[in-house]
Structure formats: C-alpha cells, structure tokens
Amino acid sequence: MAASEKSALYRQSARRRALAVVALLVLAALPPLLQALGQDFYVSFAARILIFALAATSLNFIVGFGGMVAFGHAAFFGAGAYAVAILAERGVVSAFVAWPAAAALAGLLSLAVGAVSLRTRGVYFIMITLAFAQMIYYLFVSLQAWGGDDGLPLMARSSFGPLDLGDDAAFYWVALACLAGALFLLDRVAHARFGRVLQAIRENESRMEALGYPVAAYKLACFVIGGTLAGLAGALIANHGLLASPNLLHWTQSGTLLVMVIVGGVGALYGGFAGALTLLLLEEILAGFTVHWHMALGLLLLVVVFRAPRGVAAWLHGLFSRRGAK
Amino acid sequence: MSGGLLDVAGVGRHFGGVHALSDVSLRVTEGEVHALIGPNGAGKTTLIHQISGAQTPDAGTIRFAGEDVTRLSMHTRVTRGIARSWQVTNVFARFSALDNVALAVQGRRRDWGGSFRFWVPADAERAIVDEAAAWLAEVGLAGREAAIAGSLAHGEQRQLELALALATKPRLLLLDEPMAGMGPEESERVVGLIEHLGRKVTLLLVEHDMDAVFRLADRVSVLVGGRLIFTGLPDEVRAHPEVKKAYLGEELV
Ligand SMILES: Nc1ncnc2c1ncn2[C@@H]1O[C@H](COP(=O)(O)OP(=O)(O)OP(=O)(O)O)[C@@H](O)[C@H]1O
C-alpha cells in the first residue's frame, strides 16, 4: 500500500545517489581488474556495453520518459558515427570538435524528423520514424564517397588531449564518463520543471494542454535531447570499431535498441544501461556455446520479460529494496 | 453595453450527421456568473469544447476580450485567460494533489524560460509549491496535499479539478457540471465554493441542478437540441413558456 501512496512523479533519493556513486567507482576499477586477470579483450567489450548503454538510455528518454515510441533511433546513432568518420577523413580528428559535431548533427536530424513525425501518434508515429530512419540509411549507403555498403573506416581513434584513446582502458574510461555524464544530466532534467512537464504529458496529455502547455514543443525538445545523446553514442561506437558502418543506421539497430529499453525497463533511469548489459552479455555468452545463439537469445529474452515484466532495472531495484527492508 | 468578455457568434458544430450546435450566439459579460442549462445531449459540453479550444467549430466565431480566438489552440487560449473543468473528472490520477496543482502553477510561470528549465529541481522551487498549497486550501483541500489524486473521494477530485483550473488564473472559467456525481453534502460545499469564486472570476457554468443554478447565476442561457433558445435573468427563465415546455417540463409547473 505504501508504494501506491507515493506520487508517481520522479523524485531524488539519497540512497539511489549513493548507489550510483558506488556503481561508478566499481565500473571505473574494471579495466585494471580485467587486465590483472589477463582478460584484456573484455575491456574493449565492456566499453562496447557502455556505448550501447548510452544509446539505449537516450532512446529510453524518448520512449519511457517522453512516452513516444520511436522506431528510428538508429538514424541518430549512425549519423553520429558517420559524422566522426567523415570529419576524420577531412583531417578533423580532435574528439573535442568531432564529437560535439556528431551530437549536433544528430540533434539537428532529430529536430527535423521529430518536427514532422510528432504530427502523428501511436502506430503512425512508429511507422514514420521508421520510414525516416530508412531514408537516412539509404542515403548513406548509396553515397560511394562515404563507403557505400562497406561503411567508412577510421584510421585511428579521435585525439583526446593528452589521453591516448588507442589504449582500450583509456577509451573505456572516456565512454564511462560520457554515460555517467548523460545519466546525471537526464536525472537533473527529470527533476526540473521540464522533466515534470514530460511526465505529466505522458500521464494526461489533454489536461496539460488545458493547463496552457504547448505539449508538442515539449515533446519535440525531449525527442531532440534523446537524438543528440544518440549522436554522441554514435561518435563513440565509430571510434570503438574504427568504422562507421551502415549497420548502425539499419532498422534492425533501432529494433535492438528498443529491445534493450524494454528488457532493461521502460522509463527507468538505468533501464537502458540494464538492457544493454543484459542483451550484450547474453549474446556474448551464448555465442560461445552455440551457433544457434540467436534462437537461444530470443528464448532467454522471453524468460527475462516474464520474470521481470517491468524491466531488469526495476527487478534489481525490487531485489535490493526487499533486502534493505529486512 | 460594449462587447462582452466572451462573444460567441453563430457557432455551429456537427459530428457526421448530428448537428450538436447550430448557429449558437452567446455573450458572457465580465464579472457575471452565467449558467448554461439544457437537457441531456443538448450540446452544452460541445459548446464548452468550442470555447476552450478542445474542438474547433465548423461555423461562426468566438471572441475573447475582443480577440478572435476561434482558431487558436487550447493552450494558447489558456494563456489568454480561458480555463475549464471537465464533466468527467480529468486530473493527474497518479500524482499527489499538490503535484497536480504545482503543474498548473508552473504552467503559468514565464520566468527562466517558463517550463523549459532543465536544471533546477522543481521541488526546490518554493514559490511554486507554496502557491499550489494555497490553491488547495482555497478549494477546501488543505491537509490533503500528499494524497494521490486518484485515491481522493469523488467530491475531492472535483475540488482538485477546480484548483487546477483556478491556478491558471483565468479571467473566464468554464465549469462543466462541477457537481456531477456528488452527494448532497459535497454538492453543498462546492456550490458554496462556486459562489465564492463567482465574486472573483467570470463564470460560465453548465449545471443540471436547478436549485444551484437559481442560487448562483446572474443570467441563464438555455440550449435545446443544439440551439440557444433563450437567455435571460433566472426569474425570466423560470417563467418563460418555451423554456418550461422544452426543458423544465413538469418539474416547476
Ligand atoms: N465526439 C462526438 N462524436 C459524435 N457525436 C458527438 C460527439 N460529441 C458530442 N456528440 C453528440 O452531440 C450531441 C451533444 O452532446 P453534448 O455532450 O454536447 O451534450 P450535453 O448537453 O453536454 O449533454 P449532457 O447533459 O448529457 O452532458 C449529442 O447528441 C452527442 O451524442
């Protein structure tokens, strides 16, 4: 009863903040730990998880927080990746220039896509965001100057001041800083006036109109924040694999990110993180056992969804608070 | 008398073949409590929708404070000073009563980019929280701040709905059957509240309860079958033969 007696508006808790700091410290200690265990390969794998966590988190802000089921997030993710690769080809290799440019490009794209798509809702919104993303996909694939089907390779990771991102541990830390920064930012936004408005729109859109809120403008702003952060994730993933691949733009990528959000927890701050972690870990483990890992992954995801219908993040949270209550 | 605060002129609205409103003209002057009565399906709620901006009329114009607002969106009309309540309670059911009203107060704020404020926690904005609490007290919900809107008693939810509308600080408040579904005691409390509000803000009140209408209204308009058949003082309405026939029926004869 006590739970249902609390306002559904998202509020800060000192406990959660403390947990976040502990988690951040543990994650930061991961590379030296893995290296000590002779598992250097997994540092790079862990960085990949963090990058997908950022991409899924940015989508979750749109889907879970803004209440807009978008099926074209790959467009912004991929655009960020291509921006970095194209800039690198022209000699712009500084992360401090290329990454913000990647985020800005993805932000502008999401502004254009959102401005049109948000005139529709429900299934139509899903379809139109998908259609836009596929258009962007075909645009990049058809341009031979940008590598066509093969994608656009990077000669090296972006330069990052004194830090050598060619070193997997350094790259991991930078990816971790980006993810942590994004989570901190979104958490602030969620508590501020703007975040209140988004939650209330998700709850009762017509009532918000009747309180004088231009609902469409708030949804668009939410969409652009998510798209911009996806562009940053794209910049990171291009650096990670030294390639801006058309696969990043493909609709199946949008689908994967959505699955991460659903598995991790729609609307939970750490939902995207939990989903990316679950999906990529399962994929990695299963691929080691069987070539039919896709099938096995599908079955396991079904189990996860049934065991944790509100997502892995909520399930973990429940587990911890039950422990805490005892 | 110059133009009213609200001037509805020749408004029509149909749904497929149903003519919910036909050539409706209505003037609400500043400061009055104007009741809108009529049998079920007369088009009262539809008229409220056209004035509030929830729907756009097929014909006619709506002017508010001299400005043609016929094509303005609902949220723009709210900023012009038109607020409404719903016949069926419409609040943020999973938020606390205080959070509900705080949203309404925040919606009015224009400081710091209004609600495009991304950094400062809203809970830390005392001015908003305090004002929201004051509105709750105004409608008789003091002490219920932390209660979840959806779990409030029906009458309390209606009061909360009033607080939401009031917190936008309207010049014109459209109330669609604010006493709908209330017991006699709750009704009595809300009638008292509306009487009190009527002294501060112009009201267009849709109501079925004739005792309440005759107690609250300065003027009464009668809508029957989508047509406005009469506007006048409460006593005139009571006496008007066509109104008796069309609406009041045997009840008052
Ligand atoms: N969205 C709609 N689609 C189709 N018909 C509608 C719609 N809204 C209203 N109507 C019709 O318009 C007419 C007027 O309805 P309205 O709800 O305005 O009446 P009302 O006077 O508010 O009635 P009540 O006293 O029962 O609330 C009715 O015949 C109704 O069925």
Ligand SMILES: [Mg+2]
């Ligand atoms: Mg009605």
